Amino acid sequence: MSTQTGSVRDYFSALFDGITSTARALYITFKYVWSVKPVSIEYPEVREVLPERARMRLFNDVLNCISCTQCAMACPVDCIYIAFEKLPEGAEIKKTSNGQAIRLKLTQFTIDTALCCYCGLCTTVCPTECLTHSHDYEFSQYTIDTMKYDYLAPDVMAWRDRIVKS
């Protein structure tokens, strides 16, 4: 519907309006060439500082986990797999950092990161606050199987020093 029937005068006035209004817009754009600093970040040399509450990859500090399975129940996509067994008779009952007794032996704690939707519901129900969202966001993999992290594996447990704050 851009074709408008009208006189020659209308045609030229529309042309004039088009050029002046575009020039006004270009004037605003050109101001950005000198007066505004670039906002792009040269990733990966320079990294953005994430906010404190940023929800990135989940990390479970298994030494503090009491195998209550509340996180697995709260998870809307069922991406947390937990297995545990009874402690053997007469075994020493350890305590978590906030003083809760660990009465069960955790045998598996796996999170399928490919399935995780980063909603944060599991971290809020954790009674010992051992399951947290870390600030780790670079963990792309070639195959989807490798996205499953067993937090009892020694190499994954070694992340603790790097990730866990305080």
Add this chain to the structure above:
Amino acid sequence: MQSRWDIGRPEKPTINSETEQLKTELLTLNMGPQHPATHGVLRIEIKTDSEIVAHAIPHVGYLHRCMEKHSENLDYRGVIPFVDRLDYLAAMSMEWTYVAAVEKMLGTEVPRRAELLRIMCAELQRIASHLVAFGTYIIDLGPQTVFLYAFDMREKILRMFEEVSGARMLYNYIWIGGVWNDWTDEQLKNVEDFCDQMEVEAKKYYELNSSNKIFINRTANVGIMSTKDCFDFGATGPVLRGSGYAWDLRKVKPYSLYEEFDFDVCVGTGEIGQVGDCYNRYIVRMNEVLESIKIIRQVLKKLEPGPIMAKVPKIIKLPKGEVYMRHECPRGELGVHLVSDGGKTPYRLKIKSPCFTHISMLPRVAPGQMIADFVATVGSTDIVLGEVDR
């Protein structure tokens, strides 16, 4: 069929006898991003007669995720991340509608501070959503620069949300009974600064785009949806308001604390173009950004320290019954119909999506348009396919 040469001509010109025998037929054209890896997968099958659209059929369902059925297996808190993914550009508003429905059945009294924070989040989200609508609409029509200006401002909102909730787009911030985290004074100061910046930017957008003669020629008098059409199809939000009908749930049937706030309902006036065309829908959105800033400023004045979470049982069980809750979301009225049989999970969760209504209006406005004008019409309805397909 009578040939057009028969009218007032004794003889057919011999030179055109071949052309007459040529068959003409409609050309089928598929429009839209259709690759499954892209987000917002929409396919519109258009039948074109040269460059004029004869009719258009939207094919929806590419992004269907079975969200309604799936939520029947989740507890009431677990549904919130899924509701986020309906309209991923306005996740706060989606969350709030669902949560309000649950709270209404549960009979929870939400603390005042939480309710005010929700209003502030929803209005910030409205600005962010309209900025995307604005930026991508212009990119549909050709110019690329404006998109960057819009996304620059949107990024500031997303950053504020990330600081308070932890995620940029899918927040899971509004919880049953209140909100997850409280905003600190510093964060609220950021919101105030943002409001000041946004007002300056809105003037810039007017100079950049809204007053541009080429843009006006592309959008004015194009894709006219009359008020009657809107009523027939059940359109809401900026589409209905662009057609000149002042219907805003925040004003007409105020929910939450919206009664206390002073703001105007933006309506398409037809100053440029015609009421109900693409330009009026666009300008309604741009004006709503300024109205949202007005509301946010009032919220900031009213905020007082207090609790942000009501007492809610650890395992939520709703009484038997059903509830229908509707809120004014950036794209229109979102309706949540929640049926409970007294258990831990919803018996049925039905979402009434505004975008689905708007996409179904396309076959009505498409016939007779040029293809380029049809692109402008699709863009001006501002549909998010996550919400259409659910």
